Amino acid sequence: MKRGRKPTIDAADITRAAIAVADAEGLAAVSMARVAQEMGNATMALYRHVKSKDELLTLMGDAAFDEPPPLPDGEWRDKLEVWAKELLKGVRKRPWFLQIPMSGPPTGPRSLAWFDSALGALEGTPLEAGEKVGVVMGLMTFVHGEAWLSVALTKGFEDDPARFSRQYGQRLREIVDPRRMPALAKIVAAGVFDMDDLFDADDVAAEFDFGLHLFLEGVAAHIGGRS
Structure with a gap:
């Protein structure tokens, strides 16, 4: 045969x-x-x-990513919040994406669809075209950075949990000189790092939400100034 x-x-x-x-x-x-x-x-x-x-x-x-999700009706801020969280979910689904070298601006159909989705969220705002691009690129950079940090910390915790214990706070007390690093020394002295488990998935999610809130607050202030 x-x-x-x-x-x-x-x-x-x-x-x-x-x-x-x-x-x-x-x-x-x-x-x-x-x-x-x-x-x-x-x-x-x-x-x-x-x-x-x-x-x-x-x-x-x-x-690597699915098509961008439909964004909710309403304000630009609600739309970008959904967009950012869905992008983060996509990166975490395939963390190897973060290792791919970036040699230029997006040209692939899927990447451009995500770009278009975020730009569309800013329709109706007084931002100029270039400002819209700046907002989206800044938000994309924030999401990718947060994703890289969470993936790296997760792997580090899995490899050596002791590095994320209160030993870290003790180590900082030994090496942080208040004369050279006064701001950090105050944080260390306040006991911020005196915890048995410095890494927690819920904390990572909360930190992302806080960072996203600050980013969108900045955009809102800029839009308020323009309008």
């Missing part, structure tokens, strides 16, 4: 296979050879559709 021809593949198929590898084994495991193995194809067959690993990573970064 003759074997049938292998079904044709395209860049979308290759991207999905690469994402499956990253989800299971991490971004470091992704290579053209490993993805070809995942698909049951020869490595050179992939290069007919994706020119390099860098191009593959770019495609993966765009396809």
Whole structure:
């Protein structure tokens, strides 16, 4: 019995296979050879559709997220709050996304859809076009930074919980010189770090909400000044 021809593949198929590898084994495991193995194809067959690993990573970064969610009716602030929290959820779902090098502004269809969604939330405000872009890019930077921090701290806690105990506060008392770092010394002396568990998932969520509140407060003040 003759074997049938292998079904044709395209860049979308290759991207999905690469994402499956990253989800299971991490971004470091992704290579053209490993993805070809995942698909049951020869490595050179992939290069007919994706020119390099860098191009593959770019495609993966765009396809890592679902389509942006529908935003609620109402004020721009409520819309951006939902947008930011959904973006954070997407990054946490695939933390390897944070390891993909960023070589330029977004050009992929999924990334541009998220960009458009956030810009649309600012419709009806007195902000100029460039200001809207600045707000969205600033919010995106905040979300990505918070996601990176939470992922890194989660891994650090899993690897060595003792580093997040009250030992940290004790260590700071030994190394923080009040003459050189007076503000930090006051915080240490106040006992802020004297806790048995400095890492808590609920605290991470609360800190994100507080940071998002401050960011949106700043945008609201700027809009108030413009109007």
